[in-house]
Amino acid sequence: MLVKIPLSISSKQQLKTQIKAYLNRIVLGISPKLHARISGFYIKRLITNLKGDKILNDIEYKDLEKLFKNYLYDFKRFLTWAVLDHDLHDKTSLKAYITKEYHRIEKRLAFKEPRVGFRPEIARGLASKTKTYLEKYGADDTIRTSTDCLEAYYGFNLRHGVDDANLRKEIDSIKSGLNLIDTYNLGGTLELTRESVFEKAKINLKDFFESRYSIRDFSPEPVDRDLLKRAVSMAQKTPSVCNRQSSKVYLFDDETLKNLVLQYQNGNKGFGDKAKAVLVVTSDLRHFFSIGERYQGWIDGGMFSMSLVYALHSLGLGTCCLNWSVEKHTDRALKTAAGIDDYESIIMMIAVGHLPEKFKVAKSSRKSLEEVLYIR
Template identity: 30%
Template structure:
């Protein structure tokens, strides 16, 4: 019998549990200290030096913010001064550090500016002065292109908006996985028709094949159809401003009580993330429009959401998913994707 087992036979069970809790607390603190150090050292926070990947991540963030504004059904001409200011700064730093201007992210940044200019030109709205001054080359390139070139750019561009049509989604259930997955887009505005909750529940059932650590299946789904709760929850979440409330809002969480050791501390996010993607794909298969929303909130916001929706403290919040029927036609961010070779490494 080992030393640990001998001690366990001598020490009262209640004391042993307390000792194990103290050990787990110290171990977990050490793990989190390492994670905190790594994140603070390498993330794209303003305190870090502008490595290429940090600048790429920042550019993509502001590209997407601008794309969302461009896709809005109630388009607000002249929007985006703050986002364009930040995008300009990071593009300037990219060039100052002599990073390649033929990089796909840098090209996308230029393209989203052009998409912004084209939209204003098409609506006969004036180009804001800040865009004209900060991005004179992009404005000039749009002004000299022909109608044919503009239409081609709208199709071939890797930033801006694209059109999503309900008619193209009706036969989703007959598509193979590759086509279904490739055709999915996040949609934030929906048809004014009620959502069949039976179809949403079917999507949840389809998602139960999601793999989880040792088959724990700790993911949980809260389906909300009460407009009052939806509006209040999204107001606290903070990422839905300017849009009408969706007909249905799902909250994905993971029950921490299913995990047995501190080494599984990150597993709720892994299993929950896998389930969220399976759920989004299942909704797409059922021809329902959806958009995932993060739950990265400050402590007060999270507390208020838990209180509002009755989410227990032992569940880790993973994501909201807004759900509705596809409108006849709606614009959505292009949300360009890197080629797989960019993110793949091989060790032979």
């Protein structure tokens, strides 16, 4: 039986010592200055928030210790893989940073009346990072899109009487490295009409949403990989922070591998083996650059997952969302078994299969609108 430890001076000091030990292990290899800042801040913050005897009287000490260890698991992964110091040391992080910066230009150009000459430091910084990427990794759509955005920015300002000669030289230098003269039309803005958007959006979305259920009875018919590829391609239109697109999908349709992956998820017993494919959605932490973005992977990955589920539904496939609310040892085990890197956060699994001719689903009634919508 676990013993509850009151929040006395000794227990508070004991907890502080243990926290410091964890943090010391986490920040090995980090500069002493940053080490001191991180350790001091988190220890002070955590201990200060243990008010009175309440927390340790209500939560078993070992449960609190387990919670903290799992918190540190997430803390360490974000600290290790997110680019908090903007040291863009690999292709993925540099690519994500360039995407973030060119999107800052794109979205300002999409304002009704952009300010002439807005944020020249963004354009100059983007040009510099684009040249670095080109020199290190060569030309790809990231460079082409960035160059298009720089051209759109320069052209907008030129049309309004501002000619940034230095930026023009930078753009020409990049384009000479790409061996191109014209743009690829990948970056910048699009001119749309309300009518054109409404025309393509003319579907009965209410019926579409209400016809989607969590399916726990699939037909034995195999799922064509091309259908799954189409669904993932459709889901790529999902919004993400500064268009960085951190989401990835791992497909398991081999029977042995599918069942191996499913054994780490505790909500599929009794039906998971009937699914013909399992998708694992992840978010790559190397796409994030600030402490404020520490939860962004879950936000972007969750939105992507919902888009993917609806895409699969539109293609006639049944799905069941399988949560990934696990502790660190299970997270590590699945990553090892599935070949998923540590810098990826697993968002969820999705069981996929064809619908049988007849089947049952849970009614899953919803809350009233008044419980969800609050008008202020």
